[in-house]
Amino acid sequence: MKKMIWITISILCFQSFISYFASASNSTLIVDNEGDGDFVSIKDALAHALPGDTIEVYSGIYYEQGLNINVNEITLKGISYELGNGSDIGKPYIDGEGMNYVFYLNACNITLDGFHIENNPGGFHDIIDISINAEGCIISNNDLNHTGTCFIYVTSSRNKIINNTINHSIMRQGICLGDPSQDNFVSGNSISNCDTGILLWDSSYNLITKNIIKNCSEFGIDNTYIYNTFQYNTLKDNEVGYQTLTGVYNSIINNNFIDNQVHAQYQYNRFRSCFSNRWIGNFWDAGRILPYPIVGQILFFPWIQFDWNPANVPN
Numbered sequence: 142m143k144k145m146i147w148i149t150i151s152i153l154c155f156q157s158f159i160s161y162f163a164s165a166s167n168s169t170l171i172v173d174n175e176g177d178g179d180f181v182s183i184k185d186a187l188a189h190a191l192p193g194d195t196i197e198v199y200s201g202i203y204y205e206q207g208l209n210i211n212v213n214e215i216t217l218k219g220i221s222y223e224l225g226n227g228s229d230i231g232k233p234y235i236d237g238e239g240m241n242y243v244f245y246l247n248a249c250n251i252t253l254d255g256f257h258i259e260n261n262p263g264g265f266h267d268i269i270d271i272s273i274n275a276e277g278c279i280i281s282n283n284d285l286n287h288t289g290t291c292f293i294y295v296t297s298s299r300n301k302i303i304n305n306t307i308n309h310s311i312m313r314q315g316i317c318l319g320d321p322s323q324d325n326f327v328s329g330n331s332i333s334n335c336d337t338g339i340l341l342w343d344s345s346y347n348l349i350t351k352n353i354i355k356n357c358s359e360f361g362i363d364n365t366y367i368y369n370t371f372q373y374n375t376l377k378d379n380e381v382g383y384q385t386l387t388g389v390y391n392s393i394i395n396n397n398f399i400d401n402q403v404h405a406q407y408q409y410n411r412f413r414s415c416f417s418n419r420w421i422g423n424f425w426d427a428g429r430i431l432p433y434p435i436v437g438q439i440l441f442f443p444w445i446q447f448d449w450n451p452a453n454v455p456n
Contacts, residue, residue: 245272358380
């Protein structure tokens with residue numbers, strides 16, 4: 142009996158130790174630009190963060206750049222109201238002032254949620270870079286406006302980029318999935334006034350879905366690689382809605398192509414690529430009964446692919 146009691150007490154003590162250790166190692170750090178939190182800058186909070194910590198950044202203006210995140214499982218959460226007695230309201234505003242990238246994610250399972258970030262004039266500096274070492278990151282619910290180059294540049298895999306508003310890149314893309322990234326999920330983003338809305342550059346097995354991409358001066362979506370799926374996106378008022386250069390074995394399904402100068406085009410460098418992409422159920426400005434022709438090029442020869450079952454109403 143005494144032995145059973147001792148074992149029970151030991152188990153309870155061990156569970157308490159684990160619970161205490163978990164709570165001690167998963168802290169919430171508070172950032173407020175007026176000094177009502179633990180830190181007045183995001184950079185200082187990151188310098189003190191441990192794996193599993195959450196950094197809450199309260200409403201206000203933060204002039205910061207070169208924010209390196211090298212610790213796994215850090216959550217940065219923007220809080221849209223004031224802490225203490227100030228009068229700030231709305232998502233915390235980070236101004237990189239075009240001096241550097243704003244965030245560089247170099248660890249796994251980082252979450253960046255609920256910020257307004259600009260990097261104007263930007264030069265050749267992105268807003269958010271996700272390095273090859275950083276997988277499983279989440280970029281969500283942010284307003285990203287005005288930068289010189291790319292808003293979100295990704296070279297790793299299994300990330301989620303969801304429900305962001307992206308507007309006005311002077312020279313380049315809203316979102317770029319670069320080599321060797323794959324298996325990324327890009328959904329629910331509103332992208333406008335960029336050179337290219339979404340670029341897939343030697344990046345494969347990605348799902349691009351339910352994004353609205355409009356008013357891009359070159360391409361809504363520019364896809365250069367294989368085995369990607371594009372579904373339920375709206376491509377509107379772009380110079381070219383969708384382009385693929387040498388991209389094969391892709392699925393373009395149930396998208397809306399509306400008022401683009403050219404809805405879709407492609408160019409392949411080998412004849413075996415002729416039938417490798419699937420065009421299914423897309424809406425092409427108006428309802429159609431007949432198949433919709435997509436004009437492109439194989440080597441130096443014109444070629445036509447078809448959406449054999451176009452949609453009658455927008456998807």
